[in-house]
Amino acid sequence: MIIKKLDYLDVDVYEEKLDNGLLLYIVPIQNRNNIYVTLTTKFGSNVLEFIPLNEDKMVKVPAGVAHFLEHKVFEQKDGIDPFTYFSERGANANANTSQHKTTYLFSGHSNIEDNINFLLDYVGEPYFTDENVEKEKGIIISECEMYKDKSYHRCYEKMLENTFQIDPVRIPVIGTVESIKSITKEDLYTCYNTFYHPANMFMVVTGNVDPKHIISVVKENQKNKKYIDFKPVTIKKYDEPKTVLKQKDSFNMDITIPKIMIGYKIAFKDFNMDLRTLKDNLIMIFELNFGETSLLNERLVNQKIVNGGIGYDNVSTDDYMLITLSAECMDCNLFEKEIEKQINNLTVSEEEFMRKKKSAIGNIVALSNDVYLMNNKIVNNVIKYNEVKYDDYEYIKNSSFKDLEYVLNNLNLENKSICIVNPKKLANKK
Amino acid sequence: MKYNKYEMNSYNLHVINTDRFKVNRLVVLFLRKAKKDEITIRNLLGDVLLTSTKKYNTLRLLNIKTEELYGMPYGGGTINSGKYSVMRFSMEFLNDKYTLEPIFEEAINFMMDIIFNPNVTDGAFDEKTFDICKTNLKNYLESIPDYPDNYSHIRLLDEMDKSSPISYHNAGYLEDLDSITPQSLYKYYLSMLKKDMVDVYLIGDVNEKEVKKIIDSKMLLNSVRKNIGNHLIKHDLFRNKYKTIIESKDVKQSKLLIGFKIKNPTFYELNYVSVAYSYILGGSADSLLFKNVREKNSLCYYINSSINRIKSIMVISSGIKKKDFKKTLELIKKELKNMSLGKFSDKYIENGKEMYLNACDEMYDTPTDLLNTYINNNYLHTGLIEEKKKEILKVTKEDIIKFSKKIIIDTIYLLEGSEQDDN
Numbered sequence: 001m002i003i004k005k006l007d008y009l010d011v012d013v014y015e016e017k018l019d020n021g022l023l024l025y026i027v028p029i030q031n032r033n034n035i036y037v038t039l040t041t042k043f044g045s046n047v048l049e050f051i052p053l054n055e056d057k058m059v060k061v062p063a064g065v066a067h068f069l070e071h072k073v074f075e076q077k078d079g080i081d082p083f084t085y086f087s088e089r090g091a092n093a094n095a096n097t098s099q100h101k102t103t104y105l106f107s108g109h110s111n112i113e114d115n116i117n118f119l120l121d122y123v124g125e126p127y128f129t130d131e132n133v134e135k136e137k138g139i140i141i142s143e144c145e146m147y148k149d150k151s152y153h154r155c156y157e158k159m160l161e162n163t164f165q166i167d168p169v170r171i172p173v174i175g176t177v178e179s180i181k182s183i184t185k186e187d188l189y190t191c192y193n194t195f196y197h198p199a200n201m202f203m204v205v206t207g208n209v210d211p212k213h214i215i216s217v218v219k220e221n222q223k224n225k226k227y228i229d230f231k232p233v234t235i236k237k238y239d240e241p242k243t244v245l246k247q248k249d250s251f252n253m254d255i256t257i258p259k260i261m262i263g264y265k266i267a268f269k270d271f272n273m274d275l276r277t278l279k280d281n282l283i284m285i286f287e288l289n290f291g292e293t294s295l296l297n298e299r300l301v302n303q304k305i306v307n308g309g310i311g312y313d314n315v316s317t318d319d320y321m322l323i324t325l326s327a328e329c330m331d332c333n334l335f336e337k338e339i340e341k342q343i344n345n346l347t348v349s350e351e352e353f354m355r356k357k358k359s360a361i362g363n364i365v366a367l368s369n370d371v372y373l374m375n376n377k378i379v380n381n382v383i384k385y386n387e388v389k390y391d392d393y394e395y396i397k398n399s400s401f402k403d404l405e406y407v408l409n410n411l412n413l414e415n416k417s418i419c420i421v422n423p424k425k426l427a428n429k430k
Numbered sequence: 431m432k433y434n435k436y437e438m439n440s441y442n443l444h445v446i447n448t449d450r451f452k453v454n455r456l457v458v459l460f461l462r463k464a465k466k467d468e469i470t471i472r473n474l475l476g477d478v479l480l481t482s483t484k485k486y487n488t489l490r491l492l493n494i495k496t497e498e499l500y501g502m503p504y505g506g507g508t509i510n511s512g513k514y515s516v517m518r519f520s521m522e523f524l525n526d527k528y529t530l531e532p533i534f535e536e537a538i539n540f541m542m543d544i545i546f547n548p549n550v551t552d553g554a555f556d557e558k559t560f561d562i563c564k565t566n567l568k569n570y571l572e573s574i575p576d577y578p579d580n581y582s583h584i585r586l587l588d589e590m591d592k593s594s595p596i597s598y599h600n601a602g603y604l605e606d607l608d609s610i611t612p613q614s615l616y617k618y619y620l621s622m623l624k625k626d627m628v629d630v631y632l633i634g635d636v637n638e639k640e641v642k643k644i645i646d647s648k649m650l651l652n653s654v655r656k657n658i659g660n661h662l663i664k665h666d667l668f669r670n671k672y673k674t675i676i677e678s679k680d681v682k683q684s685k686l687l688i689g690f691k692i693k694n695p696t697f698y699e700l701n702y703v704s705v706a707y708s709y710i711l712g713g714s715a716d717s718l719l720f721k722n723v724r725e726k727n728s729l730c731y732y733i734n735s736s737i738n739r740i741k742s743i744m745v746i747s748s749g750i751k752k753k754d755f756k757k758t759l760e761l762i763k764k765e766l767k768n769m770s771l772g773k774f775s776d777k778y779i780e781n782g783k784e785m786y787l788n789a790c791d792e793m794y795d796t797p798t799d800l801l802n803t804y805i806n807n808n809y810l811h812t813g814l815i816e817e818k819k820k821e822i823l824k825v826t827k828e829d830i831i832k833f834s835k836k837i838i839i840d841t842i843y844l845l846e847g848s849e850q851d852d853n
């Protein structure tokens with residue numbers, strides 16, 4: 001067991017690595033009642049081609065398999081429903097899948113020993129049959145359809161599909177109706193056996209806990225479970241080109257105000273800088289130029305070119321960051337021109353930079369105060385950096401304006417794509 | 431943890447002193463009886479106040495100021511709380527232990543500036559700010575149908591009873607928006623300052639004397655006002671046969687909503703029995719609806735029931751395929767019947783209680799939740815956390831069966847989507 005301190009925040013993190021490779025991170029947070037437990041495998045929707053554990057050939061699995069697997073892991077041979085099990089013990093259970101990970105979780109402070117054991121047990125014992133896999137398809141397709149009615153969500157999916165040429169990030173996490181229909185029990189077992197090995201997983205416990213007790217509970221649970229030796233999985237690497245697949249796209253929906261999204265695909269290899277600093281500075285440049293405190297945002301709102309303000313978002317792969325700007329606006333061409341002007345004239349000032357730093361310090365203090373946010377921070381750190389970052393405060397304090405200027409000066413925003421959602425019934429417009 | 435209420439001349443100050451958190455939370459509430467034709471102007475007023483002040487005369491400058499105050503969230507808005515309308519202003523800010531320089535007084539001044547130092551000249555709100563907020567609200571109101579979940583919910587309540595406060599639209603009405611001017615808005619603002627009930631809540635590790643002094647010097651109110659009455663809505667009219675409304679929209683997924691009115695519930699039923707009832711019926715992934723409609727029959731991804739205590743209503747909602755409407759409805763009816771026949775295991779009641787107890791304990795964990803228990807107790811007399819924990823344990827199966835007979839189905843609303851099952 002190692003105890004690490006989150007600098008400045010009065011928070012200790014207990015790290016433990018089990019013999020079978022499972023990593024544990026435990027964070028007692030003073031004055032909290034709740035306990036939040038997450039169990040994560042480093043397997044998300046982006047993994048579609050890999051060499052299964054103890055095999056030697058690359059296999060390809062249908063899109064959406066990680067998310068499908070998340071649903072089916074809840075199926076138990078003895079018929080016990082995990083949701084029931086947890087609710088009998090006062091805990092809320094759930095799970096989620098993203099591009100890089102799948103997480104099983106519960107929150108609730110009573111019966112913590114039982115609940116941790118059960119989380120490890122149910123995630124550790126799959127039970128897939130042709131019948132239960134088939135039955136799940138209706139539910140997942142219904143989930144898929146729900147997202148199709150959300151205009152921002154659909155536009156974002158289209159953006160990923162158009163900016164990336166081969167990287168699986170271009171396919172929705174949930175998959176497509178066709179790919180969901182094609183998933184079999186065998187696909188699920190192949191993925192499960194390869195990626196749900198304890199050495200590919202980690203557990204994070206935050207809140208009202210005694211770390212030593214939790215560690216002993218987990219060790220005891222894992223002691224009698226047999227796992228074959230884990231070897232790092234070979235996952236297909238994609239040589240994603242710098243250029244986008246499609247520069248312009250649009251589709252129609254039953255909405256009132258048109259929506260536009262502009263995405264910039266930025267290659268990390270254009271810079272000579274560590275990834276954490278690079279990513280943070282890239283986001284900072286967009287925040288300063290298009291965010292709530294930018295003059296451009298103010299002007300576009302004042303001139304009623306956009307409704308509400310400019311939104312921004314980002315997603316990263318191993319080699320690229322996609323940053324998107326989005327807005328609701330009656331005249332999307334005008335918005336596009338305004339953004340283009342600013343893109344050709346990006347600026348940053350040291351005064352603004354110092355102010356954003358203060359805001360970032362506020363964020364990490366608030367985060368260390370919250371059972372859920374603290375847990376998410378650790379999960380995200382491990383997924384992104386393969387380790388927990390303990391120096392957030394020092395890192396923010398020491399971040400330099402020179403780095404920001406360097407990123408700005410080497411920034412290439414030529415590779416972009418635009419997607420517009422048009423109202424179907426333009427005739428009804430007032 | 432210590433709670434003190436100070437009755438000042440024209441407002442109440444509530445301080446919850448606790449060292450549980452690294453942040454403080456300040457909430458200022460203005461209350462008056464909800465009137466349908468005031469919702470729009472009241473909502474617009476909240477937006478305008480939060481968009482510029484005399485000192486920070488654009489939203490950009492307000493946002494810059496919050497970043498200087500370590501970027502904690504601030505905001506507000508107007509909501510209908512049963513018979514009352516509540517305008518809320520709130521912000522969080524770091525305890526001075528975690529800042530390089532003290533910000534306590536500055537943060538309070540910032541919030542008070544938003545409320546009491548608006549961007550007003552010659553008896554009218556700043557034209558530019560007003561114009562932006564009015565356009566935003568207009569766009570928002572026009573685009574409500576773009577969001578099927580919210581839209582179908584609004585439509586259901588409208589169909590249940592258009593004249594009752596249960597259906598008052600939180601954001602207001604397009605037809606009321608046009609006539610509002612910067613002058614009329616300012617008049618409304620003055621009447622709010624003069625007549626509304628005002629409560630100020632502060633939670634955090636604070637020096638109470640200092641807090642009282644700082645806040646009182648900023649609260650520019652002088653008239654004395656009446657205490658507020660009961661927020662809860664009571665229903666008098668119930669349908670003998672439920673109403674069915676089917677509308678179509680070009681969406682993939684159909685939305686099925688069922689609205690119920692609760693007939694003459696007791697205080698205990700509304701606050702505690704309803705929690706257990708709704709938990710068992712459709713309040714979790716372990717509920718009758720989730721298990722039977724989703725898990726057994728694969729008819730949907732989500733299905734849930736929720737009870738709104740203040741409105742005395744229950745809503746069941748689900749996203750389904752158009753062709754499955756009848757089948758889903760039958761299954762839901764079957765589970766409603768099972769509830770009223772007591773055909774559910776006692777274990778469910780115990781689970782519901784256990785979940786409720788845990789949720790209660792969790793309310794101590796964030797300044798927002800903890801503060802809200804005090805606000806709710808003051809307005810709705812719902813009890814503080816420890817009292818809630820004691821009361822929920824008294825719920826019995828007989829209580830739930832009795833309560834289920836008071837849940838009267840009122841309206842079935844289907845927003846019918848397209849049937850294609852392609853990509």
